[in-house]
Amino acid sequence: MNRSLHNGGFTLVELLATLAIGALLLAGLAGLVQGSLDDMKGQQAAYYQEQVAAAAREYLRANAAPLAVQAGTPATIVPVTVAQLRTARLLPDSFLDTNSYRQRTCVLVRQPDPVNWPRRFDALVVTSGGDPIGDKDIAAVAAQAGSGAGYIAATAPGTARGTAWQMQTTVYRGVTCTGSPGPALQGTAADAGHLVTSVFHDGAAQQPADYLYRSAVPGRPEVNRMNTALRFGVDALVTAGTSCLNEAGVAVPGIAMDNATRKLLTCGADGNWSQPSSWKDPVDTYATLTALPGSTAGDVRMVTSLSRAFTYDGAGWVALAVDQLGNFNVPGRSSANELWARQHVESEGGIHAKDHINTDRDINVGQDVLVKRNVEVDRDVVVKHMLQSKGVLVDSWLSSPAVSLGLVLAPGAACNYEEMDPEEGKVVIVYPYGTVVMDAAQRPLICGPDNTFRYSNGQYTIN
Numbered sequence: 001m002n003r004s005l006h007n008g009g010f011t012l013v014e015l016l017a018t019l020a021i022g023a024l025l026l027a028g029l030a031g032l033v034q035g036s037l038d039d040m041k042g043q044q045a046a047y048y049q050e051q052v053a054a055a056a057r058e059y060l061r062a063n064a065a066p067l068a069v070q071a072g073t074p075a076t077i078v079p080v081t082v083a084q085l086r087t088a089r090l091l092p093d094s095f096l097d098t099n100s101y102r103q104r105t106c107v108l109v110r111q112p113d114p115v116n117w118p119r120r121f122d123a124l125v126v127t128s129g130g131d132p133i134g135d136k137d138i139a140a141v142a143a144q145a146g147s148g149a150g151y152i153a154a155t156a157p158g159t160a161r162g163t164a165w166q167m168q169t170t171v172y173r174g175v176t177c178t179g180s181p182g183p184a185l186q187g188t189a190a191d192a193g194h195l196v197t198s199v200f201h202d203g204a205a206q207q208p209a210d211y212l213y214r215s216a217v218p219g220r221p222e223v224n225r226m227n228t229a230l231r232f233g234v235d236a237l238v239t240a241g242t243s244c245l246n247e248a249g250v251a252v253p254g255i256a257m258d259n260a261t262r263k264l265l266t267c268g269a270d271g272n273w274s275q276p277s278s279w280k281d282p283v284d285t286y287a288t289l290t291a292l293p294g295s296t297a298g299d300v301r302m303v304t305s306l307s308r309a310f311t312y313d314g315a316g317w318v319a320l321a322v323d324q325l326g327n328f329n330v331p332g333r334s335s336a337n338e339l340w341a342r343q344h345v346e347s348e349g350g351i352h353a354k355d356h357i358n359t360d361r362d363i364n365v366g367q368d369v370l371v372k373r374n375v376e377v378d379r380d381v382v383v384k385h386m387l388q389s390k391g392v393l394v395d396s397w398l399s400s401p402a403v404s405l406g407l408v409l410a411p412g413a414a415c416n417y418e419e420m421d422p423e424e425g426k427v428v429i430v431y432p433y434g435t436v437v438m439d440a441a442q443r444p445l446i447c448g449p450d451n452t453f454r455y456s457n458g459q460y461t462i463n
Contacts (some may be wrong), residue, residue, distance in 0.1 A: 042133070042141040044100040045195065050146035052082065053125045053197040055090035056107045060199065061213075062088070064119045071111035071121070079177040079184070080107035097179065103130030103194060106177035106184040119220070124160065124172055125197040128184045132193025142195055154192035165198055232257040240265055241296075244273045261294075278311075286310075286324040289317055405444070407437045411460040415447035 059080060060067065070078045082105055085091045098104055109123045133141055135153050142151040142162065150162030152169070160169050173185045185191055213223040237259040238244070244267035246252050251271040258265050258275075265273040282302040283289045289303055289310060297314035306324060310317040322328050345351070362382075381387075392398070415431035431437070435447040443462065445453035455462050 041100045042137055043144060045103075045133070046141050046144035046146075046149070048096075048099040049105070049125065049127070049149060049195045049197055050144075051091065051095070052085065052105050052107070053146060053148065053199055055085040055088075056080065056123060056125050056197075056199045058090050059085060059088060059107070060109065060121055060123060064121075067109055067121065068111060068114065068119045071109055072114055074110070074112050074114070075171070076110070077172055077175045078109040079175050080109060081177045081179060082106075083179065098130060099127060099195075101127075101131045101133060103127035104177070104180050104184075106175075106180060107199070108172045108175055108184060110171065121200070123199040124169075124185075125195075125199055126160075126172075126184045127194040127196075128180060128182070128191070133195070134193065138193060138195070145195060145197060148198040148200070150196045150198065152191045152194050152196055154189065157189050157192045158187045160196040160198075162196075162198060167198075169196075238265060238273045240273055240275060240294075242273055243271055244268070245271050286317075405436060405438050408440060409437045409445060409453055411439060411445060411453060411455065413437075413445075413453045414451060415453055416451045 067078060070076070082091065082095065082097050085107075086093060086095055105125060105127050107123055107125050109121050111118070111120070112122055113120070132154075133151070135155065138151045138153065142149045148162060148165070150160050150165065152160050158169060160167055169185045169187060169191070173187050174183050175185070176183050212226065213220075216224060236256050238256045239260070240258050240263075244251060244254065244256070251267055251269055254267040256265050256267075256273060257263070258273075263275055266276045268274050278298045278300050280299050280301045282304050283292070284303070285305050286303050289301055292301075295312045295317075297312060299312040300309055300320070301312075301317075302309050303324070308322055308324070309320040310324075311320055312318075319329075339345075351357075368386075415435060416433050417430055418427050419430045420426070421428045431447050431453075433447050433449070437445050437453060439445055443455065445455060448454050448458070452460075454460060
């Protein structure tokens with residue numbers, strides 16, 4: 001019996017078809033892999049460009065003064081290399097001179113108007129040489145390269161363009177960065193396929209960056225100035241008297257807001273938050289002052305209804321001058337050119353005057369009055385107990401129920417003679433005519449015309 005047998009397996013045609021399909025799949029897979037590699041390469045180039053642009057911005061800020069001198073005219077372009085950015089510690093030492101496309105990067109700095117707008121720069125961070133980035137990829141790479149990033153396309157090699165800007169490269173052409181084989185920009189097809197980032201340091205091509213700078217920018221005081229209220233929150237709201245030490249335990253100068261009173265506090269050298277001034281807000285009455293909570297020693301407040309200031313001593317409020325009752329208490333000495341009292345002056349000790357003490361009315365003394373020199377009284381002197389004096393000179397008359405004479409002289413003693421008085425500092429008459437003294441037996445003697453003391457009978461003897 002004859003049988004027709006069919007061999008199993010692939011025929012030659014089927015095998016060729018399988019190989020063809022496999023080849024197509026491999027080609028597609030290779031394309032995907034290559035596309036992925038190109039994407040990664042573009043991302044690395046974009047990241048590289050972004051880092052250089054950020055370093056360039058810091059370089060412009062830190063070196064504004066010397067750059068302004070170097071770029072002294074609008075036509076002068078100052079090249080800055082990646083090596084210079086590394087030296088300035090704006091890029092790490094391991095940062096390469098070329099990006100993932102083997103393109104070198106150069107910063108071209110220009111001062112458009114050095115006379116009217118000094119230290120305001122227009123700069124371009126440009127790449128040159130290496131492998132050009134194709135037009136189909138370069139826009140995507142630039143989009144990932146950060147703020148201000150753009151590119152030069154093969155269709156327009158003389159124009160750099162970004163998302164929100166476009167400019168002719170004419171003024172930047174012909175400048176070579178150190179280490180590069182030729183100019184960074186030429187305006188020819190050699191510029192195509194390269195990245196360009198605009199770094200406008202408050203230049204004419206864009207508005208100033210609206211940031212508050214921590215450090216001074218030469219010639220730009222406005223970048224260190226706030227134009228709106230500064231609000232505090234979270235850790236900036238603290239309690240007076242609490243610690244202000246930082247993580248290292250150091251009292252670094254700083255400011256914060258009191259969470260309860262909304263007063264401004266400073267970090268003092270003692271490591272605590274405290275109010276910068278001991279003078280506090282005024283209050284209307286003394287009662288309001290004494291009822292205030294949270295007062296600390298040294299606080300000073302004005303009571304507006306009294307127009308007087310008080311300080312807190314840790315236990316209570318003490319008047320700086322006149323207190324709430326109108327009293328003035330000075331623990332030590334008080335000095336004044338003139339002192340006026342509407343009622344009376346009272347002293348628990350002595351009252352000493354180097355000059356005259358004048359009064360339009362009476363002087364009332366509860367005990368003794370001690371006078372080393374003269375007492376001149378235009379009217380009466382009333383003494384309720386005793387008047388003691390080395391001498392009493394009466395021009396008119398002296399009335400007293402009794403006069404006690406303590407000076408004892410002998411009959412015939414001289415009187416009515418001149419002598420220098422050390423107290424007065426001048427010559428005076430001692431015991432003038434009419435002076436009455438006592439003898440040893442307590443009998444009166446009178447100074448007579450012969451300038452001697454005699455008894456009332458005109459003799460030197462009593463009989």
